[in-house]
Amino acid sequence: MGTSHAESPTEAAINRLVLWNVDLTLVDATIVTREAYADAFRMVTGRPLVKLAPAMGRPDSEIIFETLAINGIVVEDRHLPEFLDALAVSFAAKHKRLAKEGRMMPGAKDALAAVSRLGGAVQSVLTGTIKGNAVHKLTAFGLNKWVDFEVGGYGEEVYPKATLLQVAQGRAKAKYGEPFTAQNTVLIGDSTRDVQAARIGGAAVIAVASGRSMAAELHEAGADIVLPDLTNASEVVAAVARLTSPADRKAG
Incomplete structure (x- = not known):
């Protein structure tokens, strides 16, 4: 499966990194996601899923471990990679349902488009969702064209979200040649976990109460x-401009 890449700004060098949380910040794909988890659980364990661990802003890897445990599965080394693969397969099979059964969060498309016109900005995602599923979620609503998926951080990478933020900053530096720090990186998310990740990982944070x-x-x-x-x-x-402009942040 190919991934879409952002339309890179041409008027300025890339010197602002904007990382978006996906679920309940840009899109809501809860119904399809829950069904994909149920299918993946059955594929990996041969048993029906009785209870799904709550997301609460956590990565897929953490949700998988807890889901296995609360359903009485003794976790083995093979379970996580097998479950991640099964989740990707199951979700991909359902991706055409996303636009009908999911929803784009109000204002998401206009916000992404507007930030893309901000000088020097590159947008990516910092999400608990595995990469393939994050691409499906945003593509279903036409949001992928403003996102550079190469420099994001994803749920199959078994790191705390704060560490994942630093991984994304490193990827952006490797691609664009600019160091990304708390002075020019902003995370946009909807949960207190997103805020905490930004505070620990080294980024400004715009929180959306949606x-x-x-x-x-x-x-x-x-x-x-x-x-x-x-x-x-x-x-x-x-808000992005203020938080990714060092002089403005110092003044603020």
Whole structure:
């Protein structure tokens, strides 16, 4: 399966890294995701899935381990790679249902398009979803064309999300030649886990109160900026610009 690549800005060198969480920040694919997990569980264990561990902003790898455990499966070394492969196969088989049974979060398309026009910005994802499924989710709603999937961080990589953020920064540096630090990297997400990952990993954070966490919780967790949703694209761009411009961040 091929992946789409972002339309690189030509007016300036790449010197801003914008990392988006996927689920409940850009899209909601809960129904299809749950069914894919049930299918993958059956493929790997030969048993029906009774209970799925809650996502809570965690990576697929962590959800898989807990799901196996709460369903009474003694985890073996083979389980994680087999489950990841099965999850990718099952989700791919259902990807045509995403646009009908899932939804794009309000304002997501306009926000991605607007940020893509910000000088020096490259957009990617920092998500608990495995890479192939993240591509399917965004492609189903036409959001993939603004995302450089090569420099993202994904759920099959068994790292805490804060470490995964640093992995993404390293990938972006390798591709674009610019060091990405807390001064020019921003994570946009909807959960307190996203905020904590940014704080620990070294990035500014824009929290969107459209998903798992309330605005007050996001403020308390330490988000730099909290937005109710993504429907005001100019507000999103202004927030990204402020948080990825060192002089502006110092002044703020």
